Amino acid sequence: MNYQKAIVLYLHVHQPFRIKHYTVFDIGVDHNYFNSYEDNLTNNIQIINKVAEKSYLPTNNLLLRLLNKHPEFKLSLSISGTVLEQMEYFAPNVLNSFKELVSSGRVEIVAETYYHSLAFFYSKDEFQRQVDMHQKKIFEIFGQKPNVFRNTELAYNNELASWAEEAGFKGILAEGWDNILNWRSPNFVYRPVNTSKISLLLKNYKLSDDIAFRFGDKNWSEWPLTANKFCHWVSEDHNATNIDLFMDYETFGEHQWEHTGIFDFMEHLPVEWLKNDNHRFMTVSEAIDNFEPVDYVDMPYTVTWADTERDLSAWLGNSMQQNSISALYQLEQQVLSTNNINLISDWRKLQTSDHFYYMCTKWFNDGDIHAYFSAYDTPYIAYMNFMNALNDIRSRLFDLGVDFNG
Amino acid sequence: MKVLMLGWELPPHNSGGLGVASYNICRSLQKRNIEIEFVLPYTSNYNFDFMNVIPAIPQSGIEFMMSGSSYDSFKYIDENNNEIWVDFSDQEKLYETAVLKIIETKKYDIVHAHDWITFRTALRVKERKNIPVVLHVHSVESDRSGGNQPNPLHFEIESLAFRLADSIVAVSNHTKNKIIHDYDIPADKISVIHNSINPEDFVIDINESNTYTYLRQLKSQGYKIVTNIGRMTIQKGLTNLLYAAKEVIYYNPKTFFLLVGNGEQFLELVTLAADLGIGDKVLFTDFQRGKNLRDAFAIGDLFVMPSVSEPFGLTALESIGYGVPALISKQSGVAEVINNFLKVDFWDIKEMTNQISSTLRYDTLKNELYNNSYREFNNLSWDHTAEKLDNLYHYHIRAGAV
Numbered sequence: 001m002n003y004q005k006a007i008v009l010y011l012h013v014h015q016p017f018r019i020k021h022y023t024v025f026d027i028g029v030d031h032n033y034f035n036s037y038e039d040n041l042t043n044n045i046q047i048i049n050k051v052a053e054k055s056y057l058p059t060n061n062l063l064l065r066l067l068n069k070h071p072e073f074k075l076s077l078s079i080s081g082t083v084l085e086q087m088e089y090f091a092p093n094v095l096n097s098f099k100e101l102v103s104s105g106r107v108e109i110v111a112e113t114y115y116h117s118l119a120f121f122y123s124k125d126e127f128q129r130q131v132d133m134h135q136k137k138i139f140e141i142f143g144q145k146p147n148v149f150r151n152t153e154l155a156y157n158n159e160l161a162s163w164a165e166e167a168g169f170k171g172i173l174a175e176g177w178d179n180i181l182n183w184r185s186p187n188f189v190y191r192p193v194n195t196s197k198i199s200l201l202l203k204n205y206k207l208s209d210d211i212a213f214r215f216g217d218k219n220w221s222e223w224p225l226t227a228n229k230f231c232h233w234v235s236e237d238h239n240a241t242n243i244d245l246f247m248d249y250e251t252f253g254e255h256q257w258e259h260t261g262i263f264d265f266m267e268h269l270p271v272e273w274l275k276n277d278n279h280r281f282m283t284v285s286e287a288i289d290n291f292e293p294v295d296y297v298d299m300p301y302t303v304t305w306a307d308t309e310r311d312l313s314a315w316l317g318n319s320m321q322q323n324s325i326s327a328l329y330q331l332e333q334q335v336l337s338t339n340n341i342n343l344i345s346d347w348r349k350l351q352t353s354d355h356f357y358y359m360c361t362k363w364f365n366d367g368d369i370h371a372y373f374s375a376y377d378t379p380y381i382a383y384m385n386f387m388n389a390l391n392d393i394r395s396r397l398f399d400l401g402v403d404f405n406g
Numbered sequence: 407m408k409v410l411m412l413g414w415e416l417p418p419h420n421s422g423g424l425g426v427a428s429y430n431i432c433r434s435l436q437k438r439n440i441e442i443e444f445v446l447p448y449t450s451n452y453n454f455d456f457m458n459v460i461p462a463i464p465q466s467g468i469e470f471m472m473s474g475s476s477y478d479s480f481k482y483i484d485e486n487n488n489e490i491w492v493d494f495s496d497q498e499k500l501y502e503t504a505v506l507k508i509i510e511t512k513k514y515d516i517v518h519a520h521d522w523i524t525f526r527t528a529l530r531v532k533e534r535k536n537i538p539v540v541l542h543v544h545s546v547e548s549d550r551s552g553g554n555q556p557n558p559l560h561f562e563i564e565s566l567a568f569r570l571a572d573s574i575v576a577v578s579n580h581t582k583n584k585i586i587h588d589y590d591i592p593a594d595k596i597s598v599i600h601n602s603i604n605p606e607d608f609v610i611d612i613n614e615s616n617t618y619t620y621l622r623q624l625k626s627q628g629y630k631i632v633t634n635i636g637r638m639t640i641q642k643g644l645t646n647l648l649y650a651a652k653e654v655i656y657y658n659p660k661t662f663f664l665l666v667g668n669g670e671q672f673l674e675l676v677t678l679a680a681d682l683g684i685g686d687k688v689l690f691t692d693f694q695r696g697k698n699l700r701d702a703f704a705i706g707d708l709f710v711m712p713s714v715s716e717p718f719g720l721t722a723l724e725s726i727g728y729g730v731p732a733l734i735s736k737q738s739g740v741a742e743v744i745n746n747f748l749k750v751d752f753w754d755i756k757e758m759t760n761q762i763s764s765t766l767r768y769d770t771l772k773n774e775l776y777n778n779s780y781r782e783f784n785n786l787s788w789d790h791t792a793e794k795l796d797n798l799y800h801y802h803i804r805a806g807a808v
């Protein structure tokens with residue numbers, strides 16, 4: 001019997017434009033919300049360079065080596081527009097190293113919103129514009145036209161799948177969450193309900209999180225995780241066609257530091273996996289081209305790849321998050337009507353989902369504040385900075401003679 | 407188990423959090439079948455069913471308080487018509503003599519003393535009765551002096567007592583660290599047992615019957631009220647609040663400040679408000695208790711506690727009880743029991759202005775902050791404090807006086 005079993009490795013690269021400490025004194029005076037030059041967690045230049053050093057450069061280096069060494073090795077990447085801009089401005093060498101990866105011809109870029117936003121849930125027009133912007137940017141930089149889509153935070157539902165099919169994508173990515181799959185396995189290609197052409201790839205969250213979250217945890221019963229052991233787990237599902245390992249790119253070197261052995265693990269993964277002749281690596285498009293959907297998947301509610309709830313509550317769960325994001329989108333018509341590129345770009349940078357994540361009070365309330373990563377002392381400060389910046393957007397509209405009281 | 411409790415004040419004759427904490431600790435200890443004899447330096451007809459209150463000195467609460475509230479250590483006042491100047495230290499000595507007389511024929515298992523004014527007495531009791539002594543530190547002199555030169559006498563009493571005590575209870579890690587660093591006391595001698603609150607004790611009145619009619623009228627005109635309630639001493643950092651108030655009012659003209667309390671800085675603060683040109687937007691009510699105090703808490707939109715150094719800061723918890731979220735200084739112990747406070751460095755007037763203004767502008771923030779803090783507040787109870795004290799008593803009674 002000649003069957004194929006593929007690892008579909010997909011890594012997500014993203015950095016937001018973090019808002020600096022922006023106070024009531026700054027409203028109407030200082031229009032630069034993202035330019036902290038101080039030595040702190042909102043200094044975007046410092047952060048992109050730190051992450052480059054710890055993660056982007058060494059990981060790209062390793063991936064390039066693997067691509068050269070193993071002609072069968074392939075992977076997919078999504079790179080947000082906000083991180084691309086920051087690389088262009090502050091770390092061009094990092095951007096070059098990504099270009100070099102892509103020029104191997106075995107790295108596929110996945111489509112998403114340019115600003116890593118939740119626009120789909122607030123303004124379909126703005127959402128479409130940001131997807132187009134991202135397509136254009138990716139083509140300019142990498143010469144690729146992505147045909148598989150992932151939404152911010154892997155936020156997915158039936159409506160999004162229908163949109164993606166209509167927009168001409170041949171595939172879409174989502175979390176392989178038990179509540180939706182029930183007894184079914186994520187290790188196959190599926191088709192969203194009410195669609196006829198588009199395919200759905202589902203993250204195998206258990207195997208993905210073994211690498212992304214548990215890898216360096218010495219209290220984990222499976223620690224230390226070797227490439228050999230991991231490939232054994234991946235092979236366990238005999239009928240599986242595609243095992244979708246989706247994770248943040250920053251897993252390598254940033255979430256899991258070098259001393260955990262994460263780079264060595266990655267180095268050995270292709271060797272171990274390819275020992276079996278039937279084993280493959282595939283990009284997301286290849287998996288879709290090679291495997292027919294086995295069943296339909298119905299996700300009427302929005303599912304994301306975050307927390308145990310797998311919903312949007314980390315971004316939109318409390319009133320500060322809901323209030324600030326709807327206030328932001330209320331300005332859409334007015335902001336766009338100005339044709340002021342700087343203003344529109346700032347308004348869009350405020351749409352990045354991270355800003356709302358920083359306002360999350362879930363973990364803060366549990367007293368488990370260490371489980372929560374933020375550039376700000378408290379969710380309240382994050383909200384203040386955001387709202388003050390938003391009020392400055394209103395102030396700029398006022399200066400331009402636009403009525404913002406809509 | 408029988409505990410000799412040495413305290414300086416109980417409500418309603420209290421100048422601040424010390425009296426409130428002493429009262430609630432005893433009320434919860436009694437539920438654990440602990441018998442308490444509480445010796446006070448003044449006479450009053452308390453009718454508590456949970457402990458026996460014994461007056462050490464035949465003077466009224468009013469007279470006693472006039473000879474200097476527990477923390478103004480420099481006020482001298484004529485007592486009675488006897489032309490005797492009774493200052494705070496004299497009170498302390500009178501208390502010591504009286505307590506030793508009271509306990510002569512009695513038996514206790516342990517002595518528990520609240521703050522430096524009772525510490526010397528506690529050590530004398532230990533000497534006479536050979537029972538362990540627990541010193542409960544609600545504040546230390548290095549805190550009270552707000553970063554300035556501490557009163558050397560008080561500092562010395564504390565220093566010595568910390569060394570001779572069997573055990574020290576600090577109301578927060580903040581205070582524990584002060585005791586370690588400012589007094590050179592080994593960390594393992596100090597247990598942190600946080601103050602608490604009984605959520606069921608609070609009644610909120612923001613309606614017609616609220617005492618502060620003018621403030622209610624202002625609120626109906628769209629004004630926001632910022633409150634502070636506490637002693638007006640240098641430790642409380644209120645001058646910084648007034649400097650911030652000037653800025654807040656500049657950015658948000660419909661803001662009003664309500665400052666409740668008295669203390670040696672009272673006149674200085676009133677004058678400062680006038681000098682800053684915000685006299686018409688700051689209301690000083692002097693010391694209040696009962697309904698006037700509750701209503702002051704409840705009328706606010708934001709409670710600000712900008713203390714230079716705050717061992718605990720019960721008022722910030724009380725403000726949550728009265729329905730108002732709080733901004734506290736990062737130098738406050740109460741942050742150890744509630745996460746959902748706004749926090750600012752006591753010296754950072756600009757950031758204080760920013761956070762006050764932002765909270766007054768964004769109702770969503772105010773409500774979210776309040777709801778989250780109330781959830782935490784609702785899990786607190788003085789019974790938890792009493793449980794930890796009970797365990798500590800047992801440990802030291804078993805070990806015996808050292």
